[in-house]
Amino acid sequence: MPLAQLNGLHGTPALEGRVGPHVPYxxxxxxxxxxxxxxxxxxxEADASTWCKLATLAHLEGDDPFTFENLPMGDLDAxxxxxxxxxxxxxxxxxxxHQVGGFDVRSTTDTAxxxxxxxxxxxCIVPGxxxxxxxxxxxxxxxxxDQVSRWTGFVDRVAGSTETASVDEFDLGxxxxxxxxxxxxxxxxxxxxxxxxxxxxxxxxxxxxxxxGGNNPLRRWALGVGYTLSHPSGGDQAPxxxxxxxxxxxxxxxxxxxxxxxxxxxxxxTEDSRGYYKxxxxxxxxxxxxxxxxxxxxxxxxxxxxxxxxDAFPHSEFGNVCRTAYPVAIGALLSxxxxxxxxxxxxxxxxxVERLGLGGLPRELRTDNSPLHREGIMHGxxxxxxxxxxxxxxxxxLTQIVEAILANPHVSHPLFxxxxxxxxxxxxxxxxxxxPVTPDPLVPPAIAAGEALGFMTFLYTQTRRIQRxxxxxxxxxxxxxxxxxxxxxHPTYLYAxxxxxxxxxxxxxxxRQVQASTGCQGIYSDGLLGGHSAVVYDPTDPAERxxxxxxGRYWTDGRTTFARAxxxxxxxxxxxxxxxxxxxxxxxxxxxxxxxxxxLVPPGGxxxxxxxxxxxxxxxxxxxxARDVSPPLWQAVYHRWHCTGRFVTTLTDVGLATNATFYxxxxxxxxxxxxxxxxxxxxxxxxxxxxxKPLFLSHWGAGPIDRPSVTLDDLGNLETADPAADPAxxxxxxVEFIRHLMAGWKLEHAGRFLVYGHLEAPLEVDxxxxxxxxxxxxxxxxxxxxxxxxxxxxxxAYYNTDSATTDAVLSPDFDVPKVHHAVWRGQNGEVGIILxxxxxxxxxxxxxxxxxxxxxxxxxxxxxxxxxxxxxxxxLDFSDPLQSGLLAAV
Amino acid sequence: MSPNPNSRTRETAIGQxxxxxxxQADGTPGTVTGTLVQLGEVPARSTMVLxxxxxxxxxxxxxxSIPGNPYLGVP
Numbered sequence: 001m002p003l004a005q006l007n008g009l010h011g012t013p014a015l016e017g018r019v020g021p022h023v024p025y026x027x028x029x030x031x032x033x034x035x036x037x038x039x040x041x042x043x044x045e046a047d048a049s050t051w052c053k054l055a056t057l058a059h060l061e062g063d064d065p066f067t068f069e070n071l072p073m074g075d076l077d078a079x080x081x082x083x084x085x086x087x088x089x090x091x092x093x094x095x096x097x098h099q100v101g102g103f104d105v106r107s108t109t110d111t112a113x114x115x116x117x118x119x120x121x122x123x124c125i126v127p128g129x130x131x132x133x134x135x136x137x138x139x140x141x142x143x144x145x146d147q148v149s150r151w152t153g154f155v156d157r158v159a160g161s162t163e164t165a166s167v168d169e170f171d172l173g174x175x176x177x178x179x180x181x182x183x184x185x186x187x188x189x190x191x192x193x194x195x196x197x198x199x200x201x202x203x204x205x206x207x208x209x210x211x212x213g214g215n216n217p218l219r220r221w222a223l224g225v226g227y228t229l230s231h232p233s234g235g236d237q238a239p240x241x242x243x244x245x246x247x248x249x250x251x252x253x254x255x256x257x258x259x260x261x262x263x264x265x266x267x268x269x270t271e272d273s274r275g276y277y278k279x280x281x282x283x284x285x286x287x288x289x290x291x292x293x294x295x296x297x298x299x300x301x302x303x304x305x306x307x308x309x310x311d312a313f314p315h316s317e318f319g320n321v322c323r324t325a326y327p328v329a330i331g332a333l334l335s336x337x338x339x340x341x342x343x344x345x346x347x348x349x350x351x352x353v354e355r356l357g358l359g360g361l362p363r364e365l366r367t368d369n370s371p372l373h374r375e376g377i378m379h380g381x382x383x384x385x386x387x388x389x390x391x392x393x394x395x396x397x398l399t400q401i402v403e404a405i406l407a408n409p410h411v412s413h414p415l416f417x418x419x420x421x422x423x424x425x426x427x428x429x430x431x432x433x434x435x436p437v438t439p440d441p442l443v444p445p446a447i448a449a450g451e452a453l454g455f456m457t458f459l460y461t462q463t464r465r466i467q468r469x470x471x472x473x474x475x476x477x478x479x480x481x482x483x484x485x486x487x488x489x490h491p492t493y494l495y496a497x498x499x500x501x502x503x504x505x506x507x508x509x510x511x512r513q514v515q516a517s518t519g520c521q522g523i524y525s526d527g528l529l530g531g532h533s534a535v536v537y538d539p540t541d542p543a544e545r546x547x548x549x550x551x552g553r554y555w556t557d558g559r560t561t562f563a564r565a566x567x568x569x570x571x572x573x574x575x576x577x578x579x580x581x582x583x584x585x586x587x588x589x590x591x592x593x594x595x596x597x598x599x600l601v602p603p604g605g606x607x608x609x610x611x612x613x614x615x616x617x618x619x620x621x622x623x624x625x626a627r628d629v630s631p632p633l634w635q636a637v638y639h640r641w642h643c644t645g646r647f648v649t650t651l652t653d654v655g656l657a658t659n660a661t662f663y664x665x666x667x668x669x670x671x672x673x674x675x676x677x678x679x680x681x682x683x684x685x686x687x688x689x690x691x692x693k694p695l696f697l698s699h700w701g702a703g704p705i706d707r708p709s710v711t712l713d714d715l716g717n718l719e720t721a722d723p724a725a726d727p728a729x730x731x732x733x734x735v736e737f738i739r740h741l742m743a744g745w746k747l748e749h750a751g752r753f754l755v756y757g758h759l760e761a762p763l764e765v766d767x768x769x770x771x772x773x774x775x776x777x778x779x780x781x782x783x784x785x786x787x788x789x790x791x792x793x794x795x796x797a798y799y800n801t802d803s804a805t806t807d808a809v810l811s812p813d814f815d816v817p818k819v820h821h822a823v824w825r826g827q828n829g830e831v832g833i834i835l836x837x838x839x840x841x842x843x844x845x846x847x848x849x850x851x852x853x854x855x856x857x858x859x860x861x862x863x864x865x866x867x868x869x870x871x872x873x874x875x876l877d878f879s880d881p882l883q884s885g886l887l888a889a890v
Numbered sequence: 891m892s893p894n895p896n897s898r899t900r901e902t903a904i905g906q907x908x909x910x911x912x913x914q915a916d917g918t919p920g921t922v923t924g925t926l927v928q929l930g931e932v933p934a935r936s937t938m939v940l941x942x943x944x945x946x947x948x949x950x951x952x953x954x955s956i957p958g959n960p961y962l963g964v965p
Binding site: 834845 | 899900901902904905906907908909910911912913914915916919920927929930932933934935936937938939941942943944945946947
């Protein structure tokens, strides 16, 4: 048994004095049979060398089941032994040190087989109880790699008292209550409970509870921790519809060496006792005369029922567990440098990149030790929205462009064709189910021809929601109806209940018919978000509701099940299935998809920085404009706050002021060539340097903006499509940069990191240093130079931080560095520091490298790698038909 | 199949280090002054990679046949 670790617990003199006899590490010691499964939580603190994980659980003897709720915070040295809890009957109790009969520590294993310490308190008598003698056990799992510096919790402030707790008292880094919490008159039970929550620190090795779309990590993480609230109401807007039990969890900085940020809270989310998940955002509100801080439920109605007349924002739907005139609890992140975000972000990225297969290779290619694979040049992906007539020629044309961009005619890139108009008016279950799927007659032969050329085809489907009143209701056993916040049935959409076989049946049938009737290899399932919690407020009465209430796990699990079913079906049919979705949403990370798209980053599926956190405990250098938009964590750390979601790099000239077709009399406000180039290259670099790929490489041949900026001449060379509209050759300039990045995927350049490595914490970078020159975020130009009408096509990334509205947040005009960087670890132990300059002029950079931060304690060598791209040599040589199967085929 | 024939990769050894260093993408590439390592400016619209190889790590090679790695080699 690693006694040293146990002895490393700080503030536990009693523990140190009572450590039992040495037991060999891993020696199994069975849990006493009398131990039950009640949850307890204890607080202890470990030093930097100690790692442990509180796994389970507790027991009591006697009739009253109870839940230990906390160890009191404050002076742990003196009060470690004091346990407090509340009997289920509501009786509060505590155990003073002298009331504990004995303490023992044993070596054991946890249910996963990890070595563990079993801490036992025996002979505990709870004052005020019926005299039960309790045994309390805590299993501290010592799973290798886990590092939990401290588990802790607190709760149970005295009802009605004036809270004066300070940060120091709680020692949690939480800004606690400076005055009574939400106590508008008599404190209600929920208000008292709301003041109780737990927090603990985890690191990335555990399932970091980050995501509104990622219930599964949260669920695993939440097991055995958290605090349960019960409230009979759904809040003012949904009174008495459903009861809730919420478990609050939060993520804090676990770096005990960083005293300034240790235990600062990063995030809080909840999962109730039924497995439904909620996420909160901490938000300030101001109605002009009143200010308040709120926990706003992102995908859920209000929890707390505020007393009538007490709400400063009567029309707010953001009733919350806590509403105060001061910061309450979450979002209190203090991170003096970017590296502290590593734990969350690394887990995030590993989840997204690895589990989602963002490398972009279909499964059969992932196992291929091919030069293509080695080279790391994955794929070009094209799409178009053209009509059926002429689609084949356009398809080939676009593919040729992509191939020319990739500039490697010697490799048959696995190019994917996503086909959105494969059958007129029926690619979606928003359409009528009355008729069987019937493709346009041109579609099957076009698919056959494309696949003969080496394309993998996948056809667009839309199964995420169903239009009402087109005949689907009869096919949905649960009616498909969902209720809105006010209790009314949603007037526009039905939702298939993918959690049930009956609910999956019809969408699966649609997909089956699509594939059977066209012969396509793959299916593109638009926005089948594996984790996006549906907001459903259905009544509890089964006769009235269409679905189980809430969003969360029920829906995410259901969609995952559906995705897997689709994939299994198309794979069985074609033998080489490729199920594609869009968005890099964490909840989709269930190995259900072969390919998805990082380029579209929906905020609903990502951890957002709480705005208040940035106001109050900002990371250094956080621009005010970035604070206002509460960027997703990924962007905050790796993209310097810029919203890098969005679909596409649009190789189109429609955004340019020189394009007289659209400007000044058309939809577009008109960018200069430099503006257009800068936001494209900026977006490309940020995407590339963090190991991702764009959603589409296309020019979206839709409607009025079916205007590619580059095209192929007769010899297969890329050229500006319309020199009059694009006299500065903006498209070619961007293509040149794309080529450079593509070449950068080579193993000998950055490919062994970006393609096969893992993203590490960024360097310490002082962005106030003159060497780290900054300029205004180049995508901010789109705030004024594009319009809503063209935003879908030409705007760069934006995200919507507010699920209650549909307002998107465009990139603010904060400063961003000219040189971005990312640190990666290769599979062979190398660390790659990748620098990228997206601007049109050489730029400088300065960063501090602490190799120990990446686990390197000894000597190391440095090599500088640069790659030059001969763009002239990158053109396809169509004079040699062997170099272009496409041309030969056409 | 050869790597992309249209690009050329050049590597420059900078030196051996231990402990923290400052990386500056300015000055003369490869110049080392104490713990300051200069890399040269990052050219317009381009990237560079600084590869750190711990002593004892071969570096540069990549094993594509890691058993159990569904993304590389043997499934």
